[in-house]
Amino acid sequence: DAGITQSPRYKITETGRQVTLMCHQTWSHSYMFWYRQDLGHGLRLIYYSAAADITDKGEVPDGYVVSRSKTENFPLTLESATRSQTSVYFCASSSKQGASTEAFFGQGTRLTVV
Amino acid sequence: GNSVTQMEGPVTLSEEAFLTINCTYTATGYPSLFWYVQYPGEGLQLLLKATKADDKGSNKGFEATYRKETTSFHLEKGSVQVSDSAVYFCALIYNQGGKLIFGQGTELSVKP
Numbered sequence: 001d002a003g004i005t006q007s008p009r010y011k012i013t014e015t016g017r018q019v020t021l022m023c024h025q026t027w028s029h030s031y032m033f034w035y036r037q038d039l040g041h042g043l044r045l046i047y048y049s050a051a052a053d054i055t056d057k058g059e060v061p062d063g064y065v066v067s068r069s070k071t072e073n074f075p076l077t078l079e080s081a082t083r084s085q086t087s088v089y090f091c092a093s094s095s096k097q098g099a100s101t102e103a104f105f106g107q108g109t110r111l112t113v114v
Numbered sequence: 115g116n117s118v119t120q121m122e123g124p125v126t127l128s129e130e131a132f133l134t135i136n137c138t139y140t141a142t143g144y145p146s147l148f149w150y151v152q153y154p155g156e157g158l159q160l161l162l163k164a165t166k167a168d169d170k171g172s173n174k175g176f177e178a179t180y181r182k183e184t185t186s187f188h189l190e191k192g193s194v195q196v197s198d199s200a201v202y203f204c205a206l207i208y209n210q211g212g213k214l215i216f217g218q219g220t221e222l223s224v225k226p
Contacts, residue, residue: 031213033213033214035216040218041218042120042203042216042217042218042219043158043203043214043216043219044216045213045214045215048213058213090157090158092158092214101207102148102160102163103160103214105150105157105158105159106157107155107156107157108156108157
């Protein structure tokens with residue numbers, strides 16, 4: 001199916017565990033992003049990528065790792081999950097057409113760290 | 115730094131009421147401005163956008179005008195419906211590459 005998909009949709013994990021959230025897009029968009037959504041904070045950028053093998057930190061990168069070996073995939077790894085990382089995570093992508101380009105979002109992954 | 119501030123919610127309206135959700139921004143240069151909508155249980159989707167001063171974005175009866183003099187991009191709709199109940203996010207892009215900066219979101223609830 002065309003679009004941007006995230007998996008899993010829901011995840012419960014224990015403190016200290018490593019967790020990887022997956023994101024896949026079928027448009028060959030150059031840019032991909034990871035945001036977290038928390039009440040009262042809106043969406044905050046964790047990491048972004050301008051192309052395969054090019055990634056950069058966003059506003060709240062601590063405790064997270066990303067990679068982008070292929071254009072279509074942009075996994076987000078929590079190296080050692082903490083309760084403060086309980087959140088809803090959104091992946092997004094956009095084409096390389098300038099500052100007015102629309103970003104397309106996945107449906108989100110609700111992560112609970114217990 | 116670059117930021118977006120929205121009016122706090124939740125906002126509760128009756129069907130057919132007039133809606134305004136305020137949004138102001140701080141940015142260097144000339145950002146593009148967006149409104150995204152998030153329906154319950156879903157991801158965000160673009161509602162409308164404006165790329166330069168005095169541009170008006172519009173979609174599904176919603177409108178917003180890019181006001182550089184007041185650094186604002188307020189969202190309006192003349193007559194809301196129950197189906198408009200959602201969370202609305204104002205956002206800006208301040209450089210090439212589509213790195214969106216979001217406001218905190220405003221929850222809208224429309225009652226029949």
